[in-house]
Amino acid sequence: MIHWKPLLDALEAGDEQTVRSLSDAMHPADAAAFFGSLNDRDRHRIAGFMSAQALDLVATFLEPSEAADLFHGVPLHRLGDTLNGLPDDVLVDILQELEPELREDYFLLLSDEKRALAAKLLSFPEESAGGRMTTAMATVREDMTIRQAIEELGAKKEETEVLSRIYVVDDEGHILGKVRLRDLAFNSRSMLVRDIMDDERLAINAHADQEEAVAMMRKYNLIALPVVSDHGRLLGVITHDDAMDIQAEESTEDIERMSAIGGTRDDEGYLRSSVAAHLQRRFFWILGLAFIGILSGIVLYNFEGILASQFLLAVFVPMVVATGGNTGAQAATMVIRAMSLDEFTPSAYLKVLWKEFRIGLFMGALVGVIVASAAYVFIHFFAIPRGIITISGGLGIGRFAMTIGIALASQVTVSASVGASLPILARVAKLDPAVVASPAITTIVDIIGMLIYFGLAKQILHL
Amino acid sequence: MIHWKPLLDALEAGDEQTVRSLSDAMHPADAAAFFGSLNDRDRHRIAGFMSAQALDLVATFLEPSEAADLFHGVPLHRLGDTLNGLPDDVLVDILQELEPELREDYFLLLSDEKRALAAKLLSFPEESAGGRMTTAMATVREDMTIRQAIEELGAKKEETEVLSRIYVVDDEGHILGKVRLRDLAFNSRSMLVRDIMDDERLAINAHADQEEAVAMMRKYNLIALPVVSDHGRLLGVITHDDAMDIQAEESTEDIERMSAIGGTRDDEGYLRSSVAAHLQRRFFWILGLAFIGILSGIVLYNFEGILASQFLLAVFVPMVVATGGNTGAQAATMVIRAMSLDEFTPSAYLKVLWKEFRIGLFMGALVGVIVASAAYVFIHFFAIPRGIITISGGLGIGRFAMTIGIALASQVTVSASVGASLPILARVAKLDPAVVASPAITTIVDIIGMLIYFGLAKQILHL
Numbered sequence: 066m067i068h069w070k071p072l073l074d075a076l077e078a079g080d081e082q083t084v085r086s087l088s089d090a091m092h093p094a095d096a097a098a099f100f101g102s103l104n105d106r107d108r109h110r111i112a113g114f115m116s117a118q119a120l121d122l123v124a125t126f127l128e129p130s131e132a133a134d135l136f137h138g139v140p141l142h143r144l145g146d147t148l149n150g151l152p153d154d155v156l157v158d159i160l161q162e163l164e165p166e167l168r169e170d171y172f173l174l175l176s177d178e179k180r181a182l183a184a185k186l187l188s189f190p191e192e193s194a195g196g197r198m199t200t201a202m203a204t205v206r207e208d209m210t211i212r213q214a215i216e217e218l219g220a221k222k223e224e225t226e227v228l229s230r231i232y233v234v235d236d237e238g239h240i241l242g243k244v245r246l247r248d249l250a251f252n253s254r255s256m257l258v259r260d261i262m263d264d265e266r267l268a269i270n271a272h273a274d275q276e277e278a279v280a281m282m283r284k285y286n287l288i289a290l291p292v293v294s295d296h297g298r299l300l301g302v303i304t305h306d307d308a309m310d311i312q313a314e315e316s317t318e319d320i321e322r323m324s325a326i327g328g329t330r331d332d333e334g335y336l337r338s339s340v341a342a343h344l345q346r347r348f349f350w351i352l353g354l355a356f357i358g359i360l361s362g363i364v365l366y367n368f369e370g371i372l373a374s375q376f377l378l379a380v381f382v383p384m385v386v387a388t389g390g391n392t393g394a395q396a397a398t399m400v401i402r403a404m405s406l407d408e409f410t411p412s413a414y415l416k417v418l419w420k421e422f423r424i425g426l427f428m429g430a431l432v433g434v435i436v437a438s439a440a441y442v443f444i445h446f447f448a449i450p451r452g453i454i455t456i457s458g459g460l461g462i463g464r465f466a467m468t469i470g471i472a473l474a475s476q477v478t479v480s481a482s483v484g485a486s487l488p489i490l491a492r493v494a495k496l497d498p499a500v501v502a503s504p505a506i507t508t509i510v511d512i513i514g515m516l517i518y519f520g521l522a523k524q525i526l527h528l
Numbered sequence: 529m530i531h532w533k534p535l536l537d538a539l540e541a542g543d544e545q546t547v548r549s550l551s552d553a554m555h556p557a558d559a560a561a562f563f564g565s566l567n568d569r570d571r572h573r574i575a576g577f578m579s580a581q582a583l584d585l586v587a588t589f590l591e592p593s594e595a596a597d598l599f600h601g602v603p604l605h606r607l608g609d610t611l612n613g614l615p616d617d618v619l620v621d622i623l624q625e626l627e628p629e630l631r632e633d634y635f636l637l638l639s640d641e642k643r644a645l646a647a648k649l650l651s652f653p654e655e656s657a658g659g660r661m662t663t664a665m666a667t668v669r670e671d672m673t674i675r676q677a678i679e680e681l682g683a684k685k686e687e688t689e690v691l692s693r694i695y696v697v698d699d700e701g702h703i704l705g706k707v708r709l710r711d712l713a714f715n716s717r718s719m720l721v722r723d724i725m726d727d728e729r730l731a732i733n734a735h736a737d738q739e740e741a742v743a744m745m746r747k748y749n750l751i752a753l754p755v756v757s758d759h760g761r762l763l764g765v766i767t768h769d770d771a772m773d774i775q776a777e778e779s780t781e782d783i784e785r786m787s788a789i790g791g792t793r794d795d796e797g798y799l800r801s802s803v804a805a806h807l808q809r810r811f812f813w814i815l816g817l818a819f820i821g822i823l824s825g826i827v828l829y830n831f832e833g834i835l836a837s838q839f840l841l842a843v844f845v846p847m848v849v850a851t852g853g854n855t856g857a858q859a860a861t862m863v864i865r866a867m868s869l870d871e872f873t874p875s876a877y878l879k880v881l882w883k884e885f886r887i888g889l890f891m892g893a894l895v896g897v898i899v900a901s902a903a904y905v906f907i908h909f910f911a912i913p914r915g916i917i918t919i920s921g922g923l924g925i926g927r928f929a930m931t932i933g934i935a936l937a938s939q940v941t942v943s944a945s946v947g948a949s950l951p952i953l954a955r956v957a958k959l960d961p962a963v964v965a966s967p968a969i970t971t972i973v974d975i976i977g978m979l980i981y982f983g984l985a986k987q988i989l990h991l
Contacts, residue, residue: 249713358850359843388821
């Protein structure tokens with residue numbers, strides 16, 4: 066546990082010197098977490114006291130919007146140093162958060178070199194490989210000796226994020242292979258880079274989706290993935306820590322889509338997002354699904370005659386409908402997650418459907434038999450003798466239980482197939498499977514369930 | 529795209545030499561993916577032909593159960609070399625997959641050193657930091673010169689997984705700090721390790737949950753996280769690639785739990801898991817939720833009188849109920865995901881509830897007003913003139929629409945709060961929030977929704 070009290074006391078007393086030395090001495094990740102717990106005024110005051118180097122470090126551990134907020138507290142004459150000292154991917158992420166006008170002010174504070182770099186990086190979409198890369202990678206030439214390579218890298222080491230993988234490039238910047246820092250450190254300094262490099266040229270196009278980049282890094286266990294232009298020139302790398310962030314973001318997106326939450330999660334996180342921001346992501350789905358829900362109601366309304374003649378049927382409507390929804394959600398989740406983890410290709414879609422059909426069939430048969438038997442026992446031995454349920458007309462309890470069982474079994478079988486089909490159809494139509502699946506499944510399965518249930522009741526119970 | 533045809537042809541022709549040279553030359557990650565597409569017989573035959581070194585590499589890119597399966601194809605006299613050549617965390621993961629008897633056979637093939645190490649690693653639970661660490665980390669002493677450190681590391685570099693972070697330990701193995709390989713490579717070789725090391729001692733206890741380890745690696749952007757004993761001795765490290773795997777597993781677990789899927793995902797993935805294995809994870813939830821669903825039915829059954837006197841009410845039952853379910857699921861998802869990402873601590877629970885209450889209130893008011901207005905317009909101007917809906921008795925359409933609107937607004941407000949409360953209660957009770965949330969929310973919200981709706985109908989419509 067870290068004790069913040071001395072820092073807060075010094076801040077209260079306006080002791081700039083002490084605030085600076087204490088905040089500069091913190092681990093930047095801890096400082097970043099601590100800043101989140103402060104009010105705006107205190108956070109900005111501390112930022113105003115800190116050195117540019119310490120601020121840069123903290124900014125790399127903050128979400129871009131939080132870092133942008135922090136910089137509001139930095140006096141203008143120190144902001145230039147701070148901005149120019151940021152790793153370029155962090156700088157670009159922060160610039161992306163700013164209002165156009167403020168972004169231009171910040172641009173003016175950048176060195177010529179940084180400005181050109183930032184402009185180039187800003188040209189890639191935020192969620193592309195290019196939008197997530199850093200250009201601070203290490204490169205060498207194949208005809209260098211290890212001694213020359215170490216000298217060149219040593220001069221640049223402060224600007225380089227990942228040094229454990231060093232890319233060997235030709236005159237045009239195409240990747241010829243890579244060397245590991247350990248290969249440089251543990252070999253004779255007179256050897257040539259060419260002699261110790263491997264010819265691995267794994268790379269991703271700058272316009273590819275960030276999700277593809279992460280899938281590649283997971284497949285090949287990479288610490289860093291080179292990002293190349295359409296002409297195959299090395300532009301930058303995606304580092305392991307960004308890959309973890311991207312992976313977490315993509316999982317969050319899947320989970321949220323499946324629960325009918327739209328838009329993208331704010332960098333600020335749950336608590337700091339305003340009620341209005343939350344409403345914006347949730348309201349339209351809830352409203353839309355409410356209107357769709359009226360469809361199920363209209364279907365139910367059309368069975369008034371059957372329900373009127375045997376109201377006991379109503380007891381099992383919510384169960385049949387909900388069981389379909391649950392089965393469909395299970396199937397959809399399995400398929401969507403397997404797609405996200407790149408577990409199967411389009412060629413396997415039919416296999417997936419065949420598997421879910423069998424799972425639905427077996428599960429439906431089991432659930433149908435068990436629930437029907439339980440319903441029979443409950444109604445016959447418990448509910449009727451105690452007067453909890455009254456049966457009108459000459460309804461046979463056996464036939465009634467059979468209706469429930471067959472309806473459930475059919476509903477589960479159909480729902481598993483619907484749940485598996487919809488994400489696949491969405492993928493084929495180039496839509497996000499997670500967005501399509503959840504609301505569509507519920508609606509379709511609700512209506513199918515009532516049609517099956519009342520249809521069977523009509524047939525079997527002669528209503 | 530890689531062309532497998534020559535390899536398959538050589539396999540068909542039984543040309544061991546060619547199979548070995550071709551399979552040894554593949555990128556092991558590509559070989560791992562390729563093996564997944566083969567039938568058992570071909571996969572085992574290729575494994576039998578491959579060199580021990582190539583097999584070891586491929587095994588590191590396979591799920592442990594897949595690697596265990598692959599080894600069935602390796603002749604016994606070559607299996608010892610293969611097992612002894614594996615990174616220790618991969619070896620242990622594979623041993624964990626084996627039947628006890630086979631595991632003993634494999635143990636006998638290990639060198640004394642490997643056997644002792646494996647026994648030690650197997651003593652940690654599979655999902656703990658100790659269960660996921662590798663012991664192949666690099667350590668140096670603070671009184672070494674850089675020259676000595678490089679010599680010592682150079683001798684061990686082939687056994688070391690992560691060399692970019694080198695831990696400085698004392699006689700008892702406590703971490704004093706770390707040096708980066710770049711610090712060794714770019715400084716004068718006569719300097720002491722002590723002079724260039726930093727004093728970062730971030731580490732995690734071997735018995736801590738793997739999820740905590742990943743949270744720490746994300747917070748501090750670590751390539752590797754040291755794992756220590758209860759006495760603070762360095763036992764191993766969790767590497768960035770394992771961290772990505774753990775993160776993906778934990779997200780999968782959250783998503784599956786929220787869709788009422790039990791147990792743990794098989795290493796084999798979706799398609800290779802048998803129908804029986806899928807049933808085992810899904811059947812009991814579906815059955816249990818079906819029985820719980822009967823509760824909603826019984827509640828509905830008790831409002832027979834109200835429905836009989838005004839069946840039009842039935843049209844809006846599914847919508848009110850489902851809207852509650854959707855709102856509750858949204859709220860629960862937001863809270864569960866924020867918990868998984870360590871976004872708030874227990875001290876913020878009341879703030880979360882207050883936020884969800886406000887979101888529910890605003891969203892409910894909006895949805896209630898819009899749906900009630902739409903219902904009024906639809907019934908008055910469309911459904912009644914066209915005979916789609918008939919209204920019995922002296923029911924006023926205005927009052928009817930008001931009933932729907934107030935019911936929806938209350939249902940949404942309550943459901944948002946229920947959806948946020950349940951994961952928090954689960955966390956307080958030390959249960960998995962994702963397991964508790966989904967089924968409990970649906971059940972509670974279904975019943976509350978009907979009570980609100982019919983209760984209001986009774987009051988407002990005097991039924």
